[in-house]
Amino acid sequence: MIVTLIVACEIMFWVFIAAGLTARYLFRKPGVGAGLLICAPLVDVVLLVATALDLRDGGQANASHGLAAAYIGVSIAFGHSLISWADARFAYRFAGGPKPVAPPKYGTPRAVREWREFGKAALAWAVSCGLLAAAIAMVGDASRTEALSSWIRTLTVILAVWGAIALSYTVFPKREKLTVRG
Structure with a gap:
């Protein structure tokens, strides 16, 4: 079920974003669009409540409960930037907005971008692990929550790998390929 x-x-999440951007740009109703966009993160509240109720009512914690916590963490950390990304492209395509700026590919600007994304990943990790720890405490039975502890370890490894990748862009910055003319 989870x-x-x-x-x-x-x-x-994506239906609310599409509806909000459609209202904002195609129907020229910015207030309605903003209201619909605000609903996008509210779906996380539904998932959080359903997961908590399932565990509180004696459900065995499994991988789906961990996935729910990870989903909520990622949604909180990356949701705003995903909405901004979609908004910029929608404005360009349908409302004569400026062409979206491509993310940097090389050098220090790329490294800065990678560290910014790592910061979002660290926030997602913190939210996800906080929710998992809260669920473990709420259930209060280690035999019923081993799957949640496993998720904390998995998310920690993912964050460490992400950090190593961000560090690699700092230590070994990607350089633009030189083209030979002639």
């Missing part, structure tokens, strides 16, 4: 709810929440 996996189905995660999929439904992801779909609703």
Whole structure:
């Protein structure tokens, strides 16, 4: 049930974004658009409540509960930038807005971008692990929450790898390829 709810929440997240941007740019209703865009992160509240109720009512914690915590953390950390990304492209395509700026590919600007994204990943990790720790405490039975502890370890490894990749762009910055004319 939790996996189905995660999929439904992801779909609703993008439905609210598409509806909000459509209202804002195609129907020229910025207030309605803003209201719909605000609803996008509210789907996380539905998922959080459903997951907490399932665990509180004696459900065995499994990978889907961990996935729900990870989804909520990623949504909180990356949601605003995803909405901004979609908004810029929608404005360009449908409202004569400026062409979206491509992210930097080389040198220090690329390294700075990678560290900014790592910061979002660290926030996602903190939120996700906080939710997992809260669920473990709420259940209060280590035998029922081993899957959640496993998620904390997995998310920590993912964050460490992400940090190593960001560090590699700092230590070994990617350089633009030189082209030979002639």
